[in-house]
Amino acid sequence: MKVQRLAEDNPAAVLTVVFILLFVATDIVNRAQGDGAFLTLKQISTTFLYAAVLGLMSAGQTLVMLTGGVDLSVATTATAGAFTVSRFGTHGSGTAIVLALAVGLAIGLVNGIGIGVFRVNALIMTLGISTITLGYLTVAAQKQFTALVPNFVVTLGSERFLTYIPYDLLVWAPVAAVIILGLRYAGLGRAIYAVGDNPVASRLGGIRVWQVLLVVYALCGALSAVAGILLVGFNNAADLGIGSPFLLPSVAAVVIGGTSIFGGLGGYAGTILGALILTVLDSLLTILNASQAVRQMIYGTIVLALAAIYARATAGAE
Amino acid sequence: MGAFALLFVLVLYWRTQTAARWGPFDVQSLAIDALPLCFAACGQAIVILSGGIDLSVGSMMSLVNVVSARALLHLSFRDALLVSLLIVAGAALVGAFTGLLIVVTRVADIIVTLAMLFVLGGAALAVLEVPGGGAPIRYQNLVTLDTLATKWAPSAIGVLLGAYVVLWVPVRRTRVGLSLYAIGSSRSAAYLAGVNVPRSRIVAYAYSGAFAALGGLALTAASGLGDPNSGTIYTLNSVAAVVLGGVSLLGGVGGLIGPIAAAFVLTLVKTLMILKGVDQNWAQVIQGALIVLVVMIGGLAVRQKGKGS
Numbered sequence: 238m239k240v241q242r243l244a245e246d247n248p249a250a251v252l253t254v255v256f257i258l259l260f261v262a263t264d265i266v267n268r269a270q271g272d273g274a275f276l277t278l279k280q281i282s283t284t285f286l287y288a289a290v291l292g293l294m295s296a297g298q299t300l301v302m303l304t305g306g307v308d309l310s311v312a313t314t315a316t317a318g319a320f321t322v323s324r325f326g327t328h329g330s331g332t333a334i335v336l337a338l339a340v341g342l343a344i345g346l347v348n349g350i351g352i353g354v355f356r357v358n359a360l361i362m363t364l365g366i367s368t369i370t371l372g373y374l375t376v377a378a379q380k381q382f383t384a385l386v387p388n389f390v391v392t393l394g395s396e397r398f399l400t401y402i403p404y405d406l407l408v409w410a411p412v413a414a415v416i417i418l419g420l421r422y423a424g425l426g427r428a429i430y431a432v433g434d435n436p437v438a439s440r441l442g443g444i445r446v447w448q449v450l451l452v453v454y455a456l457c458g459a460l461s462a463v464a465g466i467l468l469v470g471f472n473n474a475a476d477l478g479i480g481s482p483f484l485l486p487s488v489a490a491v492v493i494g495g496t497s498i499f500g501g502l503g504g505y506a507g508t509i510l511g512a513l514i515l516t517v518l519d520s521l522l523t524i525l526n527a528s529q530a531v532r533q534m535i536y537g538t539i540v541l542a543l544a545a546i547y548a549r550a551t552a553g554a555e
Numbered sequence: 556m557g558a559f560a561l562l563f564v565l566v567l568y569w570r571t572q573t574a575a576r577w578g579p580f581d582v583q584s585l586a587i588d589a590l591p592l593c594f595a596a597c598g599q600a601i602v603i604l605s606g607g608i609d610l611s612v613g614s615m616m617s618l619v620n621v622v623s624a625r626a627l628l629h630l631s632f633r634d635a636l637l638v639s640l641l642i643v644a645g646a647a648l649v650g651a652f653t654g655l656l657i658v659v660t661r662v663a664d665i666i667v668t669l670a671m672l673f674v675l676g677g678a679a680l681a682v683l684e685v686p687g688g689g690a691p692i693r694y695q696n697l698v699t700l701d702t703l704a705t706k707w708a709p710s711a712i713g714v715l716l717g718a719y720v721v722l723w724v725p726v727r728r729t730r731v732g733l734s735l736y737a738i739g740s741s742r743s744a745a746y747l748a749g750v751n752v753p754r755s756r757i758v759a760y761a762y763s764g765a766f767a768a769l770g771g772l773a774l775t776a777a778s779g780l781g782d783p784n785s786g787t788i789y790t791l792n793s794v795a796a797v798v799l800g801g802v803s804l805l806g807g808v809g810g811l812i813g814p815i816a817a818a819f820v821l822t823l824v825k826t827l828m829i830l831k832g833v834d835q836n837w838a839q840v841i842q843g844a845l846i847v848l849v850v851m852i853g854g855l856a857v858r859q860k861g862k863g864s
Contacts, residue, residue, distance in 0.1 A: 307665065355851040358804045360608070360665070364791050365847035372839030379836075485673060488666070498663040530684070533677030541670040545660035 248495045252510035259514060260284075263521040270524065278401055280520075286395075286403035288516040290315075290471070292509055293409060293464035294483050295490040296416055297345075297457030299508045302491050303420070304453050305433045305500025306352060306359035310367035311461040311487050314344045315480035317370055318465025320377070323384040323475040330387035337462050344370060345458020346451070353450030371477070378477060386473050394470020405467050412460070416505045429453060433500025486515050489540040495547060558800050558816040565823050572830055583709040587699055589822040590711045590773040591616065594718070595789040596796035596814035598650075598766030601723075603797050605759035606739040606806030607664040611653060612767045612793050614675035616786030619646055619771025621679050624688030624781025632693040643768040649675075650764020654757035672790065679783040688781035698776035711773075715815070718769055722762070723811055735759055740807025795846045796821055 264276040294311050301308045321337040344366060351362040397403045420426035428449045431439040440446050464483070469475050494511035496503025518539065522532045570577040595612050602609040623642055627635045657667045698711050726732045734755040737745035746752050767786075774785050799817035802809030824845065828838040 351847065351851055357847070357850045358798075361794060361798060361804070361850050362847060364794070365843045365850070368791060368843035369840050369847070372836045372843060375836040376834060376840070485669060488669060492666055498666060528681070530677045530680035533673045533680065535677075537670040537673030537677065540673075541656065541660070541662070541667060544662040544666050544670070545656075548661040 249506055249510060252494065252507060252514065256510055256514050256517065259517045259521065263517060263524060266521065267524050272524070275520075275524070282397060282401040282403060284513065284516050284520065285406060286397065287519075288512045289403065289405040289409040290464045290468045291483055291486055291490060291516060292512040293412060293460050293467065295487040295494075295508050295512055296412060296505060297460035298487045298491050299494070299496055299503070299505050300416070300429060300453045301359070301457050302488075302496050302498060303429050303433045303500055303503060304450060305436070306450070306454075307488065307498070308348065308363045308454065308457050308461075309360065309484065310344065310348060310363040310370065311457065311464075312480035312482075312484035313367045313370040313374070314341050314458050314461035315465030315468060315483065316475070316477065317341065317344065317374060318462030319469035319472075319475040319479050320374055321462075322390055322466055322469050323386050324377075324382055326385035326387045326390075327383055330389035333387055334390070334466060337466050338459055341458040341460075341462020341465070342455055343458070345455040345461075348458065349451035349454030352454060353447035375477060384475065386469055386475070390466060390470040391473055392470070394467040395473070405470075408463065408467065412463070413505060413509060420504055425449070425452065430501055433502075435501070485536070485540070486512075489536075490515055492540065492547070493543045558813050558820055562816050562820050562823070565820060565827070569823060569827060569830075572827065579707050579709075582707060583711070585819070585823060585826060586709040586711040586715075587777050588826065589819045590698060590715060590777065591770040592789060592792055592796060592818040592822060593715050593815050594766045594770035594773060595793035596800065596818045597719070597723070597811050598763035598770070599793035600797045600800065600802050600809065600811050600814040601735065601762040601766070602664075602759050603794075603802050603804060604739045604806060604809055605735045605756060606742065607657070607756065607759060608668065608794070608804075609653075609760065609763045610665060610668040610790055611671035611675055612763065612770075613786040613788065613790035614672045614679060615646060615649070615764060615767035616771040616774060616789050617679040617783050618675050618682070618786075619768045620774045620785045621683035621688065621781040621783050623772055623775045624690065625683060627690045627694060627775070628688055630691060632691050635691050635694045639772055642772065643765050646768030646771075647761045647765040650767070651757050651761035653764070654760030657760070658753040658756055676783075679786075683781050683783055686780055686782040688775075689779050690775050695776045695779050698773060714773070718766075719811065719815075722765065731755070731758060736807055738806075792818075792821060798850055799846070 260276060260281075264274060267273065267275040294315060298308055298311055318337040318341050321340045322333045325333040325336050348363055348366055351357040351366075352359050393404045393408065420429065428439070428444050431442065431444055432446050432449050436446050439449075461480075465480060468479055472479060490511035491503075491508050492498065492511070493514060494503065494505075494507030494509070496507060518536070522535060527535065569581070573581060595616060599609055599612055619642055623639065626638055626642070630638060653668060653671050656662075656671075657664055660667065698714060700710075723732075734745065734750045735758065737748065737750050738752050738755045742752055745755075767789075770789065771786065775781060778785070796817040797809075797814045798804060799820065800809065800813030800815070801817075802814060821842065824842055825838055828841060829835065833841070
C-alpha cells in the first residue's frame with residue numbers, strides 16, 4: 238500500500254526507476270551476448286542524443302494533449318522541416334533553419350485555425366493536414382534540386398562536445414526548461430490546463446479558448462520542425478519517411494509520462510522520461526536483434542501495458 | 556445525404572470525361588476500387604456511432620490480406636469461401652479483444668487502437684514480409700469479373716450488399732443495435748436505462764474487426780496478392796468516409812449507407828484525377844484538402860446552429 242501511495246504521489250520517481258531498470262536490463266542482455274557493458278557514460282550520452290528528436294516532437298504533443306487534443310501531423314511536419322533544411326542548405330544554415338521553423342509554424346497555424354476557429358475534430362484535422370503535407374513533399378521531392386545539409390545542422394544533430402555532451406541537448410534542455418516553467422507559471426501555461434480541464438468553464442472564466450488552441454498547435458508545429466532539423470542533422474540526408482517512425486512514439490511518450498489524453502492533467506517532465514524510456518527500449522530491441530515485425534508488436538504491447546497501469550493508478554487516486 | 560448528391564454530380568461529370576464510351580466496365584472498375592474502403596468505412600462507422608474510434612482498421616486489413624493470401628492460394632473455391640468465413644470470425648474475435656482491452660484497462664479508445672495498429676501491423680509483417688501469395692481465380696472473379704443479372708451490376712456491389720444485409724440489417728433494430736446508438740449518444744443515460752455498456756462497446760469493436768476482415772479479403776480478391784502494407788491508407792480514409800457520410804464523431808448519429816456512398820465519392824475523386832492525368836501525389840493532396848474543407852464547413856454549420864438556438 239505504502240509503495241502504491243508513493244507511486245501515485247511521485248509518478249516521475251516511478252518513471253525514473255523504470256528507466257534505470259530498463260537500462261540495467263539492456264546492460265545485462267548486452268553482456269550476456271558478449272558485447273560488453275551497456276551501462277557506460279558513452280551509452281548514456283548516446284541515449285540522450287537519440288532521445289532529443291523524440292523529446293522535442295513529444296514536447297509539442299504534450300502541449301496539445303494537455304488541451305485535450307492530439308496532433309497526428311507531428312511526424313510529417315518534422316519531415317517537412319528536414320526537407321526544407323536540406324533544400325535551402327546551400328543558402329546557409331541560418332536561412333535554412335529559419336525557413337524550416339517557418340514551415341513548421343505555418344503547418345501548426347493551419348491546424349490551429351481548423352481546430353480552434355472552425356472547431357474541427359483534432360484527429361481529423363491533423364491527419365488531413367498530414368496527408369496534404371506528405372503528398373506535397375512527395376511531389377516536391379521528385380523535382381531536381383541540390384540537397385545539402387549544412388555542417389552546422391549536422392554538428393547540432395549528431396556530434397558531442399566535452400566527449401559526453403551531445404550538442405542537441407543545447408536545443409532540448411532550454412526548450413524543456415521553458416515548457417516546464419511556462420506550464421507552471423506563465424498565464425498561457427495555466428490557460429492550457431484550464432482549457433484541457435473544462436473548455437466551457439474556461440470560456441466563461443474569460444479565456445479566449447480559440448486563441449489558446451491556435452497558439453498551442455502553432456507551437457507544436459514549430460517544435461516538430463525543430464525535431465526535424467535535428468533529425469536531418471543526425472541522418473545527414475532527408476527522405477520522405479524520415480519522420481514517420483516517430484509518430485506513435487510521440488503519443489506514447491506523452492501517455493507513458495502520465496499526461497491524460499483527455500487533457501488538463503500531466504506535464505512535460507513525465508514526457509521527457511517517457512521519451513528516454515522509449516529510446517532505451519529501442520536500443521534493447523536492437524541489441525536483441527528483433528525483426529521489424531517483433532519490434533512493432535512488442536512496442537505496441539508495452540505502450541498499452543504502461544497506459545493501462547496509468548489508467549489504474551489515476552482511477553485509484555480519485 | 557450530402558454524400559449521395561456529391562456522388563450523383565461526380566458520376567455525371569465522370570461520364571463526360573472518359574475517353575471511350577462510359578459504360579458498365581467503368582462502373583465495375585469503380586466498384587472494385589471502392590469495395591475495400593466501403594467495408595473499412597462500415598466497420599469504422601459502427602465504432603464511431605458507439606462513441607469510439609478504431610485506428611487499427613488499416614493494420615487489420617493488412618493482416619487479413621496477408622493471412623488470406625497465404626491460406627487460400629491452393630484451395631478449391633468452396634474451401635476458400637469457408638476459410639474466408641473463419642478468417643472473418645477470427646478477426647471479429649480480435650476486434651472483440653481490442654474492445655475488451657478498452658473496457659478492462661479504461662485506457663482511451665484512441666490509445667488502445669493506436670497500439671493495436673502497431674501490434675497487428677507487426678503481425679502482418681511476421682506473416683508475410685514481402686508481397687506474395689494469392690487466391691483461387693474463381694475467388695478473385697467473385698469481386699473482379701462476375702456480374703449479377705445485367706452487366707451493369709458488378710458482383711462487387713452484390714458482395715457489399717450481401718455483407719450489409721447479413722451483418723447489419725438484422726441487428727440494427729434489435730436490442731444490440733439500438734444499444735450501440737444509445738451508448739454513442741450518452742453513455743451514462745444508456746447505463747441508467749439498463750444497457751450493458753461494456754458489452755455493447757465490445758460488440759462495436761467486434762463489428763469493426765469483421766468488416767475490416769471483409770475489406771482485407773476484398774484486397775486479396777481484387778489484387779490477387781498479399782502485401783503487409785496494403786491496408787495502411789485505410790485508417791485515415793475510413794474515418795474520412797465516415798465523416799463525409801454524415802456520421803457524427805461525437806457518436807450516436809448516422810448509419811452505414813452514408814459512409815458507403817462517401818467511400819464511393821472518395822474513390823471516384825481519385826479515379827477522376829488519375830483520368831485527368833494529375834500526379835497521384837497531387838491527388839493525395841487534393842483528397843486531403845477536400846476532407847479537411849468538408850469537415851471545416853460541417854464544423855461551421857454546427858456552430859451556426861448552436862448560435863441560433
